[in-house]
Amino acid sequence: MENELKRMENELKRFDVAQLAHVEIFTPVPDKTLWFFKELLGMTEVEREGQSVYLRSYEDFYHHSLKVTERNEPGLGHVSWRARSKNALERRVKDLERSGAGKGWIEGDLGHGAAYQFTTPDNHAMEILYDVEYYKAPESEITLLKNRPQKRPNKGIPVRRIDHVNLLSSDVTLNKNYMMDALGFNLREHVVKNDGSEIGAWLSVSPLVHELALMGDQGTAEKGLGRLHHVAFWYGFPQHLDDLAELLTENGVEIEAGPLKHGVSQALCMYVIEPGGNRIELFGDSGYLIFDPDWKPVTWTQEETERAIIYYGAPLPDSYFKYGTPNVKVPVLK
Template sequence: MLTHDPDRRRDLAHVGPIELRTPVLDESADFFVRILGLREVHRDAGSVYLHTWDDYAAWTVRLVRSAAAGIGRTYLRAASPQARDRLAAAVGKSGVVTDVPALGEVVLATDPDGHELGIYWDVDWYTAGDADRPALKNQAAAYPARGANVRRLDHVNYLTADVPATATFLTDVLGARCTERIVKDDGSPQAVWYSLGNKTYDLVYTEDWTGSRGRLHHVAFATDTREEILRAADVCLDAGVHIETGPHKHAIQQTFFLYVWEPGGNRIELCNAGARLILAPDWRTISWTRAERAKGQAWGLKTIETFHTHGTPVVPS
C-alpha cells in the first residue's frame, strides 16, 4: 500500500483553467453556456473563454477551434511564486510565456505522454458585472439558475500510453498525491487518481487502449448537489445531447456522475463527490484490482463499452 510523506512540500495548489479543442466552436460554446451554465466572458477569432460561477479566476475554460476534439493546455496554479520557480526547475521547462489572458508568467512543460501543462502563480480574479453580481460577496458570481449550474472545474482525466511513467512524474516532479488507483494482475498501475490539495482528486491518468499519446478521456465539472446532476440529465435529454452513462455512483472516489458528449465530441462529466476530502497527511493509496472493477460501479451499473473505446482526438479503429 502506498503512503505519502507528510514532510513533502506541496508546490501545486490546484488545477486551474483548461483549453479544450473542438471542431464546432459555436456549438460547443452554446452547450457550455446553455446546458452547463457557464458564462461567456471573452471571444476572439479562434476561441471562446468561459467562466463557472464560483471560479475566482477570470476564466475557467478556453474553447479553441481545431480540426479535431481533445485537450489543449492545462494550467496548474503554484502554491506561491517560489513554488512556481521550484516547479520550473523540476519540470525541465520547455519555455515561458506571458501572453495567456489573465495569467502572469506561465512556465510551459509537458507530462511524459505529451499533454501540455502551464504552471503559473499570478492570476486576474473574476470581476462580476451588473448581470451576474452576487448578493454574497464571498462567491465569484451569481448562481446562474441555468442548466446544470456547474460550480467549478473539478478534474481532468487524460489518456496515457504509459501509466507508470506518468505516475512517477506526478509524484516525484509535481509532488501530487495518489489517492486511488487501478492495478493490473502484475501489480502495475492501469489508472491513477492524483490530488493536488485536499480534494480527493484533480488529475487522473488512464491507460490508452490504442497506445496513442496526448489524448483526453474526459473533463469534469462539479455541481453543488446530486439533484442538479439529475436535473441536468433531463436538460440534456430535452436538448438532444448524447448521454453516455449515468446518473450513477462510481465505486472509485464515490463520485456521483453523469457523462455526456459535448457537440465537438469531448466527453464531459458532471460530478458530485459529496463531502469527501483527503484530510489525512499520510493518506494510504487505495488500490482496486481488475476483478473488483469488473463488478461495475458502486450500485451495480456495468461500465459501458464506449467508456473504454471513446477518447479525443478519436483514433480510427
C-alpha cells in the first residue's frame, strides 16, 4: 500500500508543473536591450513598472513572457514556472519547502498572482505560480485568428513564443536531480562523460524536448553564481533565421554562432548576444515533440559529444562554452 501511494505521488508530481511562464533578465543598457527585442525580434511592450519592462511574443498567451530589468550587469533575474492547478501548486510548494531551497511567497507581480520563490542548488532564482493574467490585445492588435492572442507584428522578424531557458551549472547532475525530484521534470536527453558525470541535461514538463537545459559551466570554478547561458524564442520556420541574420548584421548586433543544427533536440538555431550582454537563442525549428508516456532518455556518450552539440554547421566558438551572465572575472576551469 505504501509503495502504491508513493507511485501515485510520483505520477502526480510529473504533471504538476505545466509550462515555462516567463523569464526575467537583467541589463545595464535597458534602452538598447529593449530596442533589440522590440525592433529586431518584434516583441510587444505590455507595461512598465519601476526599472522593469514587460514584453511578449505574439503567440504567447499570458501577459508577458520576458521581463527586462535594469541592473549594473547582465544576468538572470528569475525563471517562472506555472503549475497545472492550485492544488498542484500547493503540492510543489510542500516539496520545495522540504528541500530547504524555498525562499517564501510573494504577493505577485504585473501579470500574475502569488508566487512561491526558490533557488536551484547553483543559486538560480525561480518561482512557481498558478494565477496568471491572459493578454487582451487592444483593438489595433486584434487578429482574425481566434486561436491566437494578437496580430503578427509588422516590425523586425517577430518571434512567435518563448521556448526555453538554459542555465550554467557547476554540477549538472545535482541540479537535474533537484528539478526532477522537487518539481517533477522529465529527463529527455543528456550527455554523459565516461566517469558518469553529466556535461549537459535537457528536461521538460511538456511534449517539448526541453523547457529547461542545464550545461556544465566551463567559464568558472566558482559555485552558486546563478549564471544564465541563454533564453530561447521560437520561430518554427528556418527561413526566419536567415532573415534575422541579415537584419542583425545590418544593425551591428553580434551573431555568436549559427545558423546550425544541434544533435541534441534536433533544433535548428542561432545564437546572438543582445546589447545588454545576455545570450539569446532563436529557434528556426523546434526539433521533435515527445508524446510517448514510456519515453526513455536519450544518452549521448563522451565520444559522441561533438555530434550531440553540432549535427551540422560551423563549430561553436569557445565563448559558447565559457561565457555566461553575469560574466565572471575569476580563475577559469582548465
